[in-house]
Amino acid sequence: MSAGIIRIVHAFQYWRKRSFWSKLLIGILYVIAGILLLSNIFGDALSLTLALGILFFVEGIFEVITAFQVRPDPGCCSAALWLSFWGLLIMSEWPFSAAWVLGVFAGINFLLTGIWMIMLSLSIRSLSNQRTRI
Template identity: 35%
Template sequence: MSTYPPTLSALAPKAINWSIALSILLILAGLFAVLIPPFSGLAVTLIFAWAMIVSGITHFVFAFKTHTTGGVLWELLVGAIYLFTGVYLLLHPLDALIVLTLILAVYLVFEGIVEIIQSFQLRPRHGASWLLFDGVITLILAIMIWRSWPASTVWVIGTLVGISMIFSGFSRLMLSLAAKRALNQSV
């Protein structure tokens, strides 16, 4: 006779196994993204476009829940901008990918500069040199993207998203395996 709801100890092994499976899928998807960056870059653009459309619709819904005239107008305006942008991105995904690549390059320039400044502010502390290293590498990547733009559009977004997915998958997998070992030791 089973009890309802299931106990935490009964759910934990299933959750850990699902986490391991999803981690492996994330790693495989990341490898796919790195191996075929133009396809994955366009996929990221289309996902971003749909996210903008959903955000626009959400703002329209919130507009009717807002009880002030200014709030309604503001929500309608923001919703229209999100919706228009999302639809435009869906209709022109290659142009959107080109613009996203340029925005990424600009973002990386600012991130690299901030990391370098922070490394000098933290300089007497242990590990500040790693922040300097990170800032320099980030600036080099930004310059590589910028100098080869718009040709860099073909590889940048897909490759970086793929690398991020691989690292996220591995970290999730390691955490899941550690949780599985801890669960097995406690039983």
């Protein structure tokens, strides 16, 4: 849930950019998923699995769109495409996927999102270093 709040704050810091709405939607979905997790800690794993599947699918789609806006190269968004694929897999195997999917895919999502954010920050840093040399 805190990741969703941070994403919403980050979206409002860049409200004039084209990616504002996608960042805001992802932040809201993170908050909703966090509220579901907190309210149903021992309860309904089925709704949590479906919510995470939808979240991962939507996040992957928006990451693909952002990747093509930043760098229009077909190979630039493979991690985001995998994230969308896993979201579809969760939803297609639901409700049977509820037994194992929560921990596995939350970990995969955090890993891929972290890698994506590191790569984005490194490319921004590289661009700023090139501009200061000129």
